[in-house]
Amino acid sequence: MPVVTVLLLAAAVLVWPPKHGRHRLHAIAPTVPRARRRRPLPRPSSAVLAVAGACVGWSVLGAGGAIANAVLCVTCWRRWHSRRAVRRRAQLTEGMVGALTALVAELKIGAHPATAAERAAIDAEPQAAKAMIAVASAAKLGGEVDRVLLDKAHEEPSLRTVLARLGHAWRLSGRHGLPLAEVVDAVRRDLEERIRFTKQVHARMAGPRASAAVLATLPEVGVLLGEAMEAHPLHVLADTAIGQFALVLGALFICGGVLWSAKLTEHPVAP
Template identity: 45%
Template sequence: MLTLLLLAAALITWPHLEPIRRLRPRGKREVVVPKYLWLVAAAAVAYLTTGIGGLVAAAVLAATARAVLKQHKENKARTAATEALSDGLGGVIDELRAGAHPAQAAEGAAQDTPAPAGEVLKAAAATSRLGGDITRTLTELDQPLLKPAVAQLAKAWHVSAKHGVALADVLDATRRDLDQRAAFARQVHARMAGPRASAAVLAVLPVFGVLLGEISGAKPFHVLTGTTAGQCLLVLGAVFLAAGLWWTKRITEVEP
């Protein structure tokens, strides 16, 4: 009861942001709340409603959700970067077969290729123009999203320089391989939509189980938040749920 009264008082005394925005400069009238304040508020609510066990369980689930979302964004960005590099290599190959110098071909293709793939082609063009070691430049290039693709590109350039194979043909083989890897990653992602949805439903089922128990009068929420055994079970259940979500993420996605 006291907690509800405190929350009601906080809502009543919550400051209006419109006067603060008017006093700010025209370009900076949006009030940005620091992320750590939201984190502290969420932790306080979790502790007041579910105890220390609920706080630990919420922290475990939040960390897992953040890691899963971050990994998903990285895989998506990696696929897009790989496809961009493949398109850029297509431009390089066309220029080479038209008789252009490798530096000129890579520089021309880099202008129409978005980062970070464009940065790879620019580095290759600059090194080729100066007569440097392109294989070494690409190997030492720091591009986390394109690390496997850049390593493969460096090997292709090395094969062309060492064995005298036409650079356009070697780069064309590399481009086809990158296309196949990106297409395979997208195909796996699309086919795993069903299993991911099933995993999401299974992850939410414990919450509905607790709600159903409350409706039927079993009072599982009181057991989970008001007893030592319930607090331990709450943390253990969150750990198992987080492990299941992470494992599902690992087996339903593939890196390009």
């Protein structure tokens, strides 16, 4: 009898109506579900990765392994962060080119700079739209648009060069009476050529980047081959003083080569 009572109480709890009336209203007239915003995942810092890598290295190869693995983890994190920054800068520059294209088109048909900037901001990328809105606000109030652009350049490091060029071009147009549309169009064409040249250079550097990646993995492959041949290189690296020193020195050489090759192959030019 107590078991039946407990089951009935559990069933009553399951079918109990919701407490808030809004749930009943949703059941009667369901609304369109709102799109959930994806929260960005927390990114670990280089210090956290270094500590985690050191713990793993210590458990496998001792003190030398801790130092070597920490250096490798920090280097990998820096490489990922650097490549992400390069891609972001390229995307923002391309978005700014699109906004300048719309701005020039509006200026050429005789629109006021404030109106042209507002229309250019409609379909622009978020960062480019912010710049166009700042231009429109300054132009409406009769302010110094070039100074606004130069101030905006310091707020967005990825667009610092682009906004600085646009600000200087705007100042040149106002100081010497040059057609604003032609001056801005010159900045746009220059950015397009820089983007095209940068893409060509990065494409030609794909081979050297692949070679650098292969060279960076050769020491690890050699250690694995030594273990397969029963030469026990891991024992030498983990249990001898010369092995610990060689492990740290090898990791430093690998990381130095990776960073130097990245500097030579991934940052030859910047749009």
